[in-house]
Amino acid sequence: MTRSVWLSLAILLAVAIATPLIGSSHIELRRALAGVSPDHEILFYARLPRVLLALLAGAALSLTGVLFQCLLRDPLAEPYTLGISSGGSVGAVIGICFGLPAIGLLSLAGAGIALLIVLGIAFEGRRLSSFTLLLAGVTMNSISLAIVLFLHNLASFSQSFAISRWLMGGLDAVPYSTLAWLAAAVIPVCVLVIARSRQWNLLAVGEEWASSRGLSTTTYTVLGYIAGSFLTGIVTSLTGPIGFVGLIVPHALRLKLGADHRMLMPCSFLLGAAFLAVCDALSRTVIAPTEIPVGVVTALAGGPFFIWLLRSKRRSLWL
Amino acid sequence: MSFRARALSFAYGLDTATFDLPTSGFVTIAGPNGAGKSTLLGIMAGLRHPYKGECTYRGIEIRRWRRRDFARQVAFLPQSMKLEFPFTAEQVVFMGRAPYADGWFESQKDHEAVARAMATTDTAAFAARDFRSLSGGEKQRVILASALAQEPDTLLLDEPTTFLDLKHQLAMYKLLSSLSKRMLVVAVTHDLNLALRFSDSVIVMESGRIAAHGPPNEALAPTLIDRVFGIHSELRDGWLIYDA
Numbered sequence: 001m002t003r004s005v006w007l008s009l010a011i012l013l014a015v016a017i018a019t020p021l022i023g024s025s026h027i028e029l030r031r032a033l034a035g036v037s038p039d040h041e042i043l044f045y046a047r048l049p050r051v052l053l054a055l056l057a058g059a060a061l062s063l064t065g066v067l068f069q070c071l072l073r074d075p076l077a078e079p080y081t082l083g084i085s086s087g088g089s090v091g092a093v094i095g096i097c098f099g100l101p102a103i104g105l106l107s108l109a110g111a112g113i114a115l116l117i118v119l120g121i122a123f124e125g126r127r128l129s130s131f132t133l134l135l136a137g138v139t140m141n142s143i144s145l146a147i148v149l150f151l152h153n154l155a156s157f158s159q160s161f162a163i164s165r166w167l168m169g170g171l172d173a174v175p176y177s178t179l180a181w182l183a184a185a186v187i188p189v190c191v192l193v194i195a196r197s198r199q200w201n202l203l204a205v206g207e208e209w210a211s212s213r214g215l216s217t218t219t220y221t222v223l224g225y226i227a228g229s230f231l232t233g234i235v236t237s238l239t240g241p242i243g244f245v246g247l248i249v250p251h252a253l254r255l256k257l258g259a260d261h262r263m264l265m266p267c268s269f270l271l272g273a274a275f276l277a278v279c280d281a282l283s284r285t286v287i288a289p290t291e292i293p294v295g296v297v298t299a300l301a302g303g304p305f306f307i308w309l310l311r312s313k314r315r316s317l318w319l
Numbered sequence: 320m321s322f323r324a325r326a327l328s329f330a331y332g333l334d335t336a337t338f339d340l341p342t343s344g345f346v347t348i349a350g351p352n353g354a355g356k357s358t359l360l361g362i363m364a365g366l367r368h369p370y371k372g373e374c375t376y377r378g379i380e381i382r383r384w385r386r387r388d389f390a391r392q393v394a395f396l397p398q399s400m401k402l403e404f405p406f407t408a409e410q411v412v413f414m415g416r417a418p419y420a421d422g423w424f425e426s427q428k429d430h431e432a433v434a435r436a437m438a439t440t441d442t443a444a445f446a447a448r449d450f451r452s453l454s455g456g457e458k459q460r461v462i463l464a465s466a467l468a469q470e471p472d473t474l475l476l477d478e479p480t481t482f483l484d485l486k487h488q489l490a491m492y493k494l495l496s497s498l499s500k501r502m503l504v505v506a507v508t509h510d511l512n513l514a515l516r517f518s519d520s521v522i523v524m525e526s527g528r529i530a531a532h533g534p535p536n537e538a539l540a541p542t543l544i545d546r547v548f549g550i551h552s553e554l555r556d557g558w559l560i561y562d563a
Contacts, residue, residue, distance in 0.1 A: 073403045195423075202417055204404050208366055208397060213469070214390035214418040259404035262423060 004257055008270035015274040016055060019281040020047040024288030049173040054280040054294075055273040056179070057171070057239050058249075060186045060231040062272025065246030066265055067193060067228045070204040071221055072134050079232040079246040082133070082225065083140030087114020088236045089167060090144045093151045096162045103166070104237040111233030114140050115226065128218050129207060133225060169240035169295045171280050178238070185234050190269055193227050197261035200224070204259065242276070244298040248306050249275050255309055275302070321473055321503050322363055326372035332358035334527035335372065342472065345499035347514035348507045349539070350524035351548055356507040357477055359524070363505070364395035364475050376473075390418035394466035396476040400458065402450050408461045409446040412437055415468030429468075436467035440494070455482035459491065467498075474498065476506040480513070492517045511559050515539050523547060 020043060021029060032043040064079040072081070079085065091110020095103040121136035122128050152163050199220055202210035207217045236242075249272040250264065257263045279297040286292060322340040327333060332355040340346055348356045361367035362374055365381050374381050376393065394415070402411075415436065416429040425433075437443040440460040445453060450461060459479060466474055479495070480488040488510070495504050496517045508514050514521050514535060521538035523531040525547045531538040539559065544552045551562045 070404075075403055198417065198420055198423070201406075201410070202414055205400065205402060205406070205411070205414065206397075208395070209400070209414070210417075211366055211386065212364055212390060212393075212395040213414060214387035216386060254405060258410070259406045260410055 004263055005266050005270070008267045008274075012055075012270045012274045015277050016051065019054075019277045020051045022281045023047055023284050046173050049176060049179055050171050050280065051277050052179050053174055053182070053238065054171050054277040056182050056186050057235045057242065058245055058276025059269045059273035060190060060235045061242065061246040062249035062268045062275070063190050063193060063265060064228040064231045065272075066250040066261065066268045067200065067224050068246075069250060070200045070261065071224045071228075072130050073204060073206065074134070075251065076247070079228065080241055080243075081141070082137030082229065083114050083118055083144060084111045084137075084229040084232045085236045085241045086141045086144035086148065087111045087117075088233055089241065090114075090147050090151075092166050092237075092240070093148050093163050096159050096166065097151050097155050107237040108233055110144075111229065111237065114144060115229045115233065119222070119225070126218070128221055130221055133221065166240045168293045169236070169242035170293050171239055171242075171276075171283075174238060182234065182238065186231060189227050189231055193224070194265045194269065196220070197265050200261040200265070201259075204261065241295075242298060243295045244302050245272060245276050245279075248298070248302040252306055252309050320377075322374070322376055322505075323378075324372070324374045327359075327362065327374050328371040329355075329358050329362060329367060332527050333362070333370075336527075336529050338522065338529060338532055340503060340505070343499060343501060343503050344519040345496055345517060346503070346505045346520050346522065347518040347535075348505065348522045348524060349509070349511055349514050350530070353526075354524040354547075355527040356524055358527075360395075360475050360477055360505065360507050364393065365389055366395065387418050390469060390471075392471055393473045393475060394469040394471035396462050396466050396474065396479060398477045398479075398481055399455075400462055405449050405451065407447050408442060408450050408453060408457075409433070409437070411450050411461050412442070412446075412464045412468050415465040418469060432468050432470055433464075436464040439467055439498075440464040456484065456487040459483060459487075463491075463494075471502065473503040473505070476504070478507050478509065480508070480510065488513065511539055511544065515557070515559060 027039040027042050032039040061079050068077040069075055088107040088111035092103050092107040095106035118136045118140045122133045202213055202215050211217050250268050253267050280294050283292045283294045283297045320339055321342045324336050324338050327336040350356050362370050412433050440463050442460050442464050480491050492513050498504055518535055521535045523538050530547055531543050541552045541554055552559050
């Protein structure tokens with residue numbers, strides 16, 4: 001059982017070491033480590049921060065995917081189903097349209113407001129069911145997207161370009177200080193979520209099922225939703241909405257590992273990180289020096305892989 | 320005494336029910352659709368609230384029980400279960416150990432309880448199979464095994480035989496009957512003959528009220544059946560024969 005986790009960790013480490021060395025211009029590790037320009041700058045200021053961002057974002061998004069699929073008992077749920085990232089997009093697009101600074105922070109604020117609104121709608125007295133959460137979240141999503149479309153419609157040509165770029169999602173090199181606080185926010189929350197895997201197993205079956213086995217379903221649904229929204233909001237404030245990671249990684253792993261969240265969650269965390277870093281490496285190199293938006297790569301690389309996996313379900317791949 | 324209800328009412332479907340249940344034995348709840356059977360069972364399982372009146376288990380009001388402590392004493396079986404995710408039968412049974420869970424991994428005690436539950440329900444043969452691939456009868460037995468893994472003093476079952484063929488219905492009732500020697504088993508049922516044959520006492524419900532509560536041959540007297548269900552019935556050789 002734990003073999004899969006170790007294997008996932010090994011794959012993650014291999015990817016984390018290999019992907020910073022891959023890119024549109026060739027660099028030599030020895031020169032980079034010795035501080036020789038430009039290899040040093042390319043490795044440490046262009047590629048490594050970007051790979052680290054990809055790792056953190058991929059881990060958080062695919063873990064959130066597993067969590068939301070479980071909370072909603074919907075295999076098609078993903079981190080963006082419940083309106084958080086589109087709330088974030090509203091914040092970012094308002095920032096772009098009105099020429100405000102700190103687009104990332106505005107996106108975070110938008111995500112936070114969306115979270116509060118969804119919770120406010122979804123609570124019935126002191127109880128909350130996943131069904132009303134889903135309805136509230138999906139409605140929030142539609143309203144936010146409508147606001148984004150409306151603002152996009154009013155935007156100037158250059159603003160419009162910036163909005164499109166944002167909505168596509170993408171990874172850029174960010175300062176190490178930003179990465180440090182991202183890691184400090186994302187990793188502890190992920191650990192807390194993974195630590196509750198046995199409880200998520202109960203909720204993945206159903207609310208009555210969990211409740212009649214001693215779980216406070218409202219508490220776990222709300223905490224799970226807040227944790228997943230926090231992860232999604234904070235990641236998309238830096239990357240925009242990168243699609244498909246939160247859907248495909250959990251699904252592929254569920255096919256291989258089964259539904260037990262004690263296996264599924266740590267492996268999704270580790271391999272989600274690896275998957276996004278690999279997709280980012282592809283996006284930087286396939287038609288270099290032009291970059292493909294990483295959301296396009298996740299769908300184009302992930303989609304066919306997933307179909308192949310679905311069709312070869314009985315064969316063992318590598319786990 | 321296990322359950323004690325006094326003037327127990329719910330927003331819909333239950334009106335001033337009063338009864339006492341023993342700590343062991345087989346109690347069936349019968350009645351037409353919408354009579355409040357499942358509502359009553361749901362309140363007893365701690366799943367329907369807020370209710371009005373009084374409903375205690377072992378002297379403590381249901382809503383005052385800590386969920387986890389309650390789950391160690393009372394197990395609830397839904398009518399059916401639709402799973403979205405590929406849990407194996409054994410994983411489903413292991414979830415019955417949640418009220419005892421402390422850590423990340425199952426304890427030796429958990430493994431023993433699950434092995435016993437799967438032996439009792441004869442489900443060990445398909446332990447590793449995807450729950451969703453099992454037949455209706457196998458699913459129902461796995462759900463029962465999961466409830467038994469809770470090591471409860473009381474089993475509450477909502478129409479446990481709805482999706483079972485005749486052979487499996489009988490087998491399920493025989494199993495429940497033997498379990499009821501050492502715990503309280505309360506089952507909602509539509510099959511009056513199974514209730515008549517297997518249960519120690521029957522609660523008959525009619526539009527949210529308890530119409531009769533007593534030994535099966537008294538509670539299921541044809542005159543009462545005829546009134547409550549709007550049919551014509553008679554008792555022949557210990558079996559109820561219905562006739563519209």
